[in-house]
Amino acid sequence: MPRNILLVEPNYKTKFPPLGLMKISSYHKLLGDKVQFVKGISQNAAYEYWDRIYVTTLFTYNWKVTVDTILHYKRLVRGDLSRLLVGGIMSSLEPKALWQETGVVPKVGVLSYPNALDEDNDLIVDEMLPDYHLFNGVQHNYTLIDDSYFGYSTRGCVHKCDFCGVHRLEPKFIEYQGLKPYIEAINDKYDEKCHLILFDNNILASNKFDNVISDILDLGFEKGAKFGPTRKMRRLDFNQGTDARLMTRHHVELLAKTAINPLRIAFDSIRYKDLYIKKVTLAADYGITKLSNYILYNHNDTPEDFWERLKINIDLNSHYGLKIYSFPMKYIPLNAKDRSYVDEKNWNWYFTRNVQRILNVMKGSVMTGEDFFFRAFGSTPEEFRTILHMPERILMFRSKEPQAEELDWLKKFNALVESERAELISILSKNRSKASLQKAYTKLNSLKLKKILLYYLPEPASTPLFEVLEGDA
């Protein structure tokens, strides 16, 4: 009898569709089962009988929404845990903690072996084609799904970096995984797609790199390739980035033949400055001009070297006529249950908050041009540090030229000695709500600090008080 299958992705924000669920969907459809997908907690699903409910998981910092979703569907199967399967990245990284909080024993790792879900067939879920029809008629739309292939040409990674979960999720490095039959099968079953997004964790570590590139070229992703009647530029994207340490001239030479856009190179530490510049220059030599760059901060770095890494990209852009987009990424430990982590050595909550505020204005990426960069992040590391102290309402609404309020704030800020700046930051980091900041303000003795703190308080309450203080001074 066909089974009724529900696939659930908790209601966290994601750009990419849940590839694991797409494969599980194909698996069940192949067996003749009926499959439905929902995002988050769906009341519509409550009055149907589900033979099985799958809940996927992603980042550990989405802990609460994920746990709540699992507990909801646990009630839906009336506690019958043989009908509830939980898996995915968070499940694989923190299986014990997730079990202790939900009572559900999650599946750990990739379903790359037979009998992972059922005893009575030898299908391997990980080898299924993703079900591109899974989201039809679902409100939550994954915009990339219509025009992109998703896949892997390798699995795993050769490194075991402490900040990365890949060596735990995919412990075995697989140097080559036939991309061609996979894409051709998608073409047969679904439509041809314009772009190719590959989630390889460390493509340059593969000794079969040449074969991978030759597959990609055969699949029609050569440099300048266009797609469909609209002649749209095709894009190849090794989404997880390439490792500058392993990048050779040969790699770049081959990549330059493809439609790679952007070429992602990580720049996680200022230690790799020379190496990074060398590899970007190499890419530029071969005519790869569109690059993208994850810049890890809040992890064994300083605000100054973070700024310097951004600035290096700006310089490379103007020097070689490149377009390197920097994507600053705040480091969050792999087991963190929310996003609040701060690397206290050189950062503090207020600084990380202000980086986020700057990025919000630019929707996450750093612009490639000089002028805007200097205005947003400061033209020196010292200026950047000052900007990290700025009150939100000045920071967010800076125009091209500084306005009166900014200049006033700056005057007061420059008058503070180092210890006073530290105290200001400590007050701001400890009092994250407006109400508690207001309280801290009332308790404060130093008039100098009180005056500058007014800029951080909500405006209506602070304005008259501010004038009174000004008059007194």
Next chain:
Amino acid sequence: MKAIPFKAGMYLLETLTSGMYNDPLSIYREYIQNSVDSIDQSSLPTDEPHIKIDLDPFSKSVKIYDNGDGIRADSAEKTLSSIGSSGKLGTMQRGFRGIGRLGGIAFAKKVIFKTTTKGESIVSTQEWDCEGLRKYLRSPEHASMTIEELFSKVSVFSQNSVEELTNKSFFEVQLIDVESFRNYIFDIQRIKKYLVQVAPLPFNPDEFSFHDKIRNFLSENVTQYGEYRITVNDEQLFRPYKDELEITSKQRNDLLKSVELFVLHVGDTPIAYGWYGNRRDLLGAIRKGIGVSGLRIKVGNLQIGDQHLLDRCFRENRFNSYTIGEIHVCDQSLLPNSRRDDFVDNKEKSVLYNLIERKIGLPLSKEIRRRSRIQPKVKTEATVEVAPNDADVEDSNKPHASPKSTVSDNKAESSSSKTITITFSSDTIEQLINKCSDCKTLQQILQEHI
């Protein structure tokens, strides 16, 4: 007349294992019961008594460990090989049939018992091949096997010397390759929720103000009463009682104002001691999920049955779920049945149930009924319409109004008929009704509205 030789066939063992417990969680209770008995017997109480349950769902194993007396090397084989003969009856111990330890056999591929006692370095081990056992039970060609033959085929006893353990005593059960219907057996949330209701645990002193009062009362009077340190994956468990009660409707939480202690006597002989909580509002049933609703029966501080066992002692079944409390039975003639979901049928049992109905169930039902007569009308706001010049109601209310009540004048100026909205706490209403029983207007309102 020639005696017919008695034969106990192997299927008896099936009855005692998979046939015994319909809820896989019961096995945790059975092992805890054996552990507390062993701890109580302990003649050398040097370490803090402790029962440790460790679940590892990833290796599918369960370990239940206690540091009670354990079993001496020279009697271990005999004790572990006896089924259904325990020697505990009449010794004030909780278990007495000698079958509880077989519970795990139905849910595991292998069960290992390990034990040693103080002053010896010998660890005795009995290993059960549960999968093999199930194969024998399923195979027709072995159908005539006796229980002894089967036992000797699927269990192995061994002893070995471990010098470091000379000063330790313990009993440990290991269940290996555990599986159960619906995977309940590893649902740690469910296990904890079950054990906090069933196991002989202490109250949580931080959450329940009446813990001292009740514990002193019970431990002074009930010989078998005991509280034990039990951990599940290193988290200590407590009985779930709290001062604050979540209730099923969406109204505010209720509070326990006090607890009532009571004794149930047959003639001059006390047969049970107990307590129940006095709720502030008594609005609606207590939410089931928190594991405190219902008057519960305990023997040796281990629960018998579930929260519904005493439903029929109340005027309406549902009234039991308004109630919070425990009855600790101390009469030796009241024997828990082997599933511990009720007592063995006998005269004493019906005496007990009748006593509970008369002394506890009915008085509580009456109080719930009385309060619910008042409450539905005042649970939100009581709106009373009065004529403009008739200030009687307002005046007669005012002197008795408690500070909690709020009296607000709605459309005092514009409307010709004045609406007064009065929000009462149930205490106020009760006082009002008692003190103003001779007020005509109030009686009229009560008749019309309540």
